[in-house]
Amino acid sequence: MSVPLAAPPAVSADPGPLGRLRVLAARVGAMCLVELQKLRRDQTELLTRAIQPALWLLIFGETFTRLKAIPTGSTPYLDYLAPGILAQSALFIAIFYGIQIIWERDAGVLAKLLVTPTPRAALVAGKAFAAGVRALVQALMVxxxxxxxxxxxxxxPLKLLAMAVVLVLGSAFFCCLSIVIAGIVLSRERLMGIGQAITMPLFFGSxxxxxxxxxxxxxKVLSHVNPLSYQVDALRGLLIGTPAHLGLDFGVLAAATAVAISVASALLGRLAR
Incomplete structure (x- = not known):
């Protein structure tokens, strides 16, 4: 009587670093698409958010161009201001993204996301880069x-593409900063207060x-440690051709975003408790 041989245990193949990176990128993209679906259902949000940067350009920019109160060399003040308003609009979109995370926690969505195989870094990065895409849509109007x-x-077109990368990186950083604050304060009201308290200093300190x-x-010291300053410097150099430190600007934004994603990922579990 022949005894059937036992099947050898299944060995899971390690996809390797490149495979894991590919899976991570796919999950980040999926989370990003989920976030952007919300934007498609409420397109008026971008129009209302575009009012404030439009007023800065129309009123502040036009008035100070006539006054010539701020010396900007051979660059007209309105040209000088436009990249700064682009960065401001991206900041205002991203800095309150943590409110959405707290809402998802209260609705039980965050707990369900955390038990999926998707890494926390992918969840955070998906939301961060979704904030960047939102900023790009508003930037087009500005x-x-x-x-x-x-x-x-x-x-x-190459400079415009680089501009888009700068906007996405800056928005991703400030989105993650908002998630970090949310993970510390755990309350929408406190997050709103802190967000409003730091937005203007970030803007005026750049x-x-x-x-x-x-x-x-x-x-000047605060400006040198403010990521918004590096974002504005890069946008100005790319859009209107003023002297800029593009290598430093991209390096600071990329490093700050990577650190912010790591810290926000570590605090994500605290939000779900």
Whole structure:
């Protein structure tokens, strides 16, 4: 009588670093698409958010261009201001993204996401880059308005692509910063208060409205550690051709985003408790 041989135990093949990276990228993309589906259902949100940057360009930009109160060399002040307003609009979109995370926790969605095989870093990165895509859609409206007002924007497709990367990186960083704050305070009301408290200092403590040379020494120090300053510097260099430190700007934004994703991922579990 022949005894059937036992089947050898299944050995799971290790996909290797490249395979794991591919899986991670696919899951980040899937989370990003889920986030963008929400935008398609409420398209008026972007229109209402575009009002504030439009007012900055139309009122503040036009007025200070006539006054010539802020020295910007041979660059018209409106041209100088436009990249700063682009960065501001991306900041305002991303900095309150943590409220959505708290809402998902209260609705039980976050707990369900955390028990899936998707890594926490992929969940956070998906939301972060979704914030970046939202910022790109709004940036398109700001750029159209800037062009109508006569801002001398570049038409180089490579520079416009690099501009999109800068906006996405900056938005991703501030989105993750918001998630970090949410993981610490655990409350929508506290997050709203802290978000409102840090938004204006981030904006006015950068080079978005005026050159760094005009700042007092203590504000210069804050500007050098403010990621928004590097984002504005890169946008200005790419869009209107002013001197910029593009290598440093991209490096700081990429490093800050990577660190922010790591910290936000570590705090995500605290939100679900």
């Amino acid at each position: 750029l159209v308005l800037a062009a109508v007002l006569g801002v001398g924007l570049t038409a180089n 080079n978005a409205l005026y050159p760094v040379d005009l700042m007092p020494s203590w504000l």
